[in-house]
Amino acid sequence: MNATENGKCSRPRIWNLLSMQAFLKTGKISKDDAPKPTASTSGKEKAPKKPTPWVEKYRPRTVDDVVEQKEIVSVLKQCMAGADLPHLLFYGPPGTGKTSTIIAAARQLFGDMFRERILELNASDDRGIQIIRDKVKRFAQLTASNVRPDGKPCPPFKIIILDEADSMTHAAQAALRRTIEKETKTTRFCLICNYVSCIIPPLTSRCSKFRFKPLGEGMVRTRLEMICKEEKVQCEPEALKMVVETSGGDLRRAITTFQSCARLKAGEPITNQDVLEVTGIVPDEFINEIIESCKSNNYKEIENCVEKVMLEAYSASQILEQLHDQVVRSDVTNDMAKSLVAEKMAICNHRLQEGSSEFVQLIDLCCSMASIFQLHPFC
Amino acid sequence: MSLWVDKYRPTSLQKLDFHLSQAQHLRNLVNQGDFPHLLFYGPSGAGKKTRIMALLRELYGQGVERLRMEQMTFTTPSNKKVDIMTVASNYHIEVNPSDAGIHDRIVVMELIKNSAQTHQLDTSGQREFKVILLTEVDRLSKDAQHALRRTMEKYVATCRIILCANSISQVIPAIKSRCLAIRVPAPSHQQIVAVLQNVCKKEGLSLPSELAEKIAQKSDRNVRRAILMCETCKVQQYPFTPDQNVMEPDWQIYLRETAKIILSEQSPKKLMDVRKRLYELLTHGIPTDIIFKGLLTELGKSCDMALKTKVAELAAKFEHQMHNGSKVIFHLEAFVASFMSLYLHYLEDSVGSSEPFLTLWGQHRRAEAVGAGASAVDASKDTKEAVTCRRPNACRPPPRAAMGKTHSWLNHGLCR
Ligand SMILES: Nc1ncnc2c1ncn2[C@@H]1O[C@H](COP(=O)(O)OP(=O)(O)O)[C@@H](O)[C@H]1O
Ligand SMILES: Nc1ncnc2c1ncn2[C@@H]1O[C@H](COP(=O)(O)OP(=O)(O)O)[C@@H](O)[C@H]1O
Ligand SMILES: [Mg+2]
Numbered sequence: 001m002n003a004t005e006n007g008k009c010s011r012p013r014i015w016n017l018l019s020m021q022a023f024l025k026t027g028k029i030s031k032d033d034a035p036k037p038t039a040s041t042s043g044k045e046k047a048p049k050k051p052t053p054w055v056e057k058y059r060p061r062t063v064d065d066v067v068e069q070k071e072i073v074s075v076l077k078q079c080m081a082g083a084d085l086p087h088l089l090f091y092g093p094p095g096t097g098k099t100s101t102i103i104a105a106a107r108q109l110f111g112d113m114f115r116e117r118i119l120e121l122n123a124s125d126d127r128g129i130q131i132i133r134d135k136v137k138r139f140a141q142l143t144a145s146n147v148r149p150d151g152k153p154c155p156p157f158k159i160i161i162l163d164e165a166d167s168m169t170h171a172a173q174a175a176l177r178r179t180i181e182k183e184t185k186t187t188r189f190c191l192i193c194n195y196v197s198c199i200i201p202p203l204t205s206r207c208s209k210f211r212f213k214p215l216g217e218g219m220v221r222t223r224l225e226m227i228c229k230e231e232k233v234q235c236e237p238e239a240l241k242m243v244v245e246t247s248g249g250d251l252r253r254a255i256t257t258f259q260s261c262a263r264l265k266a267g268e269p270i271t272n273q274d275v276l277e278v279t280g281i282v283p284d285e286f287i288n289e290i291i292e293s294c295k296s297n298n299y300k301e302i303e304n305c306v307e308k309v310m311l312e313a314y315s316a317s318q319i320l321e322q323l324h325d326q327v328v329r330s331d332v333t334n335d336m337a338k339s340l341v342a343e344k345m346a347i348c349n350h351r352l353q354e355g356s357s358e359f360v361q362l363i364d365l366c367c368s369m370a371s372i373f374q375l376h377p378f379c
Numbered sequence: 380m381s382l383w384v385d386k387y388r389p390t391s392l393q394k395l396d397f398h399l400s401q402a403q404h405l406r407n408l409v410n411q412g413d414f415p416h417l418l419f420y421g422p423s424g425a426g427k428k429t430r431i432m433a434l435l436r437e438l439y440g441q442g443v444e445r446l447r448m449e450q451m452t453f454t455t456p457s458n459k460k461v462d463i464m465t466v467a468s469n470y471h472i473e474v475n476p477s478d479a480g481i482h483d484r485i486v487v488m489e490l491i492k493n494s495a496q497t498h499q500l501d502t503s504g505q506r507e508f509k510v511i512l513l514t515e516v517d518r519l520s521k522d523a524q525h526a527l528r529r530t531m532e533k534y535v536a537t538c539r540i541i542l543c544a545n546s547i548s549q550v551i552p553a554i555k556s557r558c559l560a561i562r563v564p565a566p567s568h569q570q571i572v573a574v575l576q577n578v579c580k581k582e583g584l585s586l587p588s589e590l591a592e593k594i595a596q597k598s599d600r601n602v603r604r605a606i607l608m609c610e611t612c613k614v615q616q617y618p619f620t621p622d623q624n625v626m627e628p629d630w631q632i633y634l635r636e637t638a639k640i641i642l643s644e645q646s647p648k649k650l651m652d653v654r655k656r657l658y659e660l661l662t663h664g665i666p667t668d669i670i671f672k673g674l675l676t677e678l679g680k681s682c683d684m685a686l687k688t689k690v691a692e693l694a695a696k697f698e699h700q701m702h703n704g705s706k707v708i709f710h711l712e713a714f715v716a717s718f719m720s721l722y723l724h725y726l727e728d729s730v731g732s733s734e735p736f737l738t739l740w741g742q743h744r745r746a747e748a749v750g751a752g753a754s755a756v757d758a759s760k761d762t763k764e765a766v767t768c769r770r771p772n773a774c775r776p777p778p779r780a781a782m783g784k785t786h787s788w789l790n791h792g793l794c795r
Contacts, residue, residue, distance in 0.1 A: 164529065358546055
């Protein structure tokens with residue numbers, strides 16, 4: 001195998017073949033790893049199929065494949081029909097199609113030359129102020145004609161995608177302001193982030209904002225069932241349901257979980273247990289045991305219980321999440337107690353985020369829960 | 380002569396002694412040819428590293444066992460040189476990015492880019508990708524983790540990343556969702572007993588089951604510690620007897636004694652003694668979470684439930700505060716001082732004089748103030764000895780060396 005195998009070189013063929021495989025091979029399209037022209041020689045078509053992550057394999061190829069995000073799809077389609085494109089700001093939780101959408105759109109707009117027409121920068125690339133100034137400016141200043149090599153019309157601009165823009169420094173964002181205004185004639189910017197609040201207001205006001213919603217359970221299920229058929233994976237219905245539920249509308253997570261199970265099982269049917277294992281979800285009996293120990297108001301029991309879940313390697317943040325569901329949604333205790341517990345959990349969660357010791361924080365939480373339960377006895 | 384832990388470390392997935400179905404799953408994974416990024420997590424001494432190395436061997440064959448240590452140098456944007464030790468074979472490279480402190484981002488990025496681009500496997504090699512093994516990723520800065528996100532996707536064709544962590548609470552969701560997470564729970568007591576019996580059989584020794592059981596009980600379900608304890612027992616007395624003494628790691632004894640001192644007398648003078656002892660622990664590289672945990676457990680033993688709750692609250696508060704400060708000792712001390720005042724108060728409720736309490740309260744306030752503003756406090760005579768932190772906003776003890784992990788604090792004292 002050689003470097004060309006990583007597939008970044010089969011680009012010129014992609015729109016002719018439009019085969020799944022060809023698409024896969026160009027999954028990554030950032031400007032830096034565009035192939036050297038010499039690398040794309042013939043004969044690579046015969047290379048044996050290589051297994052690919054399903055998230056890449058089932059990445060939407062056209063904007064029509066993007067599910068659930070209607071507003072942005074309709075805007076992009078208008079643009080394909082000849083309308084102008086505003087600067088874009090996509091925000092929303094991970095795995096909702098932000099990156100896929102803009103890349104699919106660029107492919108459709110620019111066809112073969114989409115590589116020359118987009119510049120993708122993400123958090124892994126160095127994006128200090130200087131880089132923004134140089135790279136972006138240089139790219140923005142290239143001229144863009146309004147016909148494609150194949151004679152079809154295309155929009156006379158380039159697209160700069162700033163993926164994961166929330167991890168850009170504010171200074172770099174500020175530097176971007178001027179650039180956006182100056183280069184509007186030839187360039188459209190597409191900023192992508194998880195939290196719109198991480199982008200400075202002068203930038204957000206220059207873009208049309210689109211919120212990407214977490215995908216609905218039905219949608220996730222349909223996609224998974226499709227993949228299931230396509231890949232000939234056996235999966236118990238219960239297990240599939242669990243993958244859908246645990247994804248929380250993050251399709252990337254759902255697909256990855258699903259593929260992980262399939263890989264580990266190598267042909268055997270996927271069970272509930274496998275999904276639990278792969279997602280790191282704590283089995284209910286542990287959660288119940290913790291709650292019982294809190295109810296008992298016995299320190300030794302609490303300590304043993306926390307020690308045990310820690311040794312089983314369950315993560316404290318996951319435990320917290322599930323405890324929260326269990327306690328706050330259940331009807332075993334009154335609202336006053338619930339709000340007290342929730343408050344303590346919030347503190348605990350915050351501390352864990354800042355790197356605190358899981359054991360100490362969980363003990364503290366459980367002790368507090370125990371005394372709260374004492375004051376507000378179970379009905 | 381190597382230690383038993385190294386000598387009898389299983390090298391292949393078939394030979395692993397516990398979590399067998401997981402080992403089978405890992406073999407399935409390798410056999411499919413296709414391989415995702417992996418994230419191994421579990422408590423220390425659960426066998427993560429052993430499992431990872433066995434997996435690599437399954438992937439590449441014996442070649443992965445020919446290791447070499449290399450020093451790599453990275454240059455930060457501000458032109459600072461960062462040196463870091465790596466352990467590598469022809470097929471993989473292992474790095475503990477937290478060795479690079481605040482520059483972990485640059486190390487991770489450069490490392491992946493380098494090996495993804497320059498790397499050329501010999502044609503006989505059956506894999507197109509190389510493995511980058513990053514250890515202690517729970518200590519990786521958020522910045523570095525963010526940077527990993529897209530990089531993991533981008534270079535997936537030429538390199539796979541295996542991450543190893545004690546807990547995944549510190550790993551950002553975006554990374555978790557890009558990896559196949561493999562949970563490695565600590566082995567049960569029976570499993571540890573079986574491992575010990577196995578090791579002794581190979582050494583040609585007979586291990587009474589009572590003793591094996593006793594060691595397993597004292598090992599905190601940590602295989603490494605169990606095997607080390609067993610070897611110490613052998614050194615102390617052989618033939619084994621069922622009721623022979625099992626030596627605990629000396630830091631553990633030391634920590635317990637420290638707790639006893641705290642309980643014995645609550646005064647500024649004792650606080651100073653305790654402070655010295657805490658230093659001692661820190662300078663031997665005992666992680667702060669272990670110290671907090673040990674103190675909490677031991678101190679709790681002489682309190683009633685209401686007081687225990689308060690002590691847990693204090694521990695949680697100061698342990699957290701420590702991560703935002705810069706000198707761990709201040710926060711440990713503040714915890715001890717607050718405990719002392721609390722405990723004194725508790726004792727007095729039954730006896731009834733408040734004079735010593737007031738003195739101590741002053742001490743406590745001072746310590747607390749110091750704790751809160753730790754970073755602002757300047758060089759008193761002992762700040763120099765204090766365990767300084769490499770990161771401005773995260774206080775952690777010095778990292779354990781990547782390769783010498785087996786010889787690190789866990790067996791410190793056992794193999795002396
Ligand atoms: N709206 C969607 N429609 C179809 N597939 C989606 C959608 N959202 C996510 N996916 C799937 O999830 C994967 C990750 O999507 P991506 O666009 O990278 O998410 P984001 O950039 O929002 O984190 C894609 O490969 C695709 O398979
Ligand atoms: N499956 C196993 N069977 C037997 N011994 C093991 C096994 N896993 C680990 N060990 C022993 O435990 C020691 C520590 O394991 P290690 O993988 O370094 O733990 P971790 O990386 O989880 O801290 C090893 O040196 C080895 O001797
Ligand atoms: Mg994305």
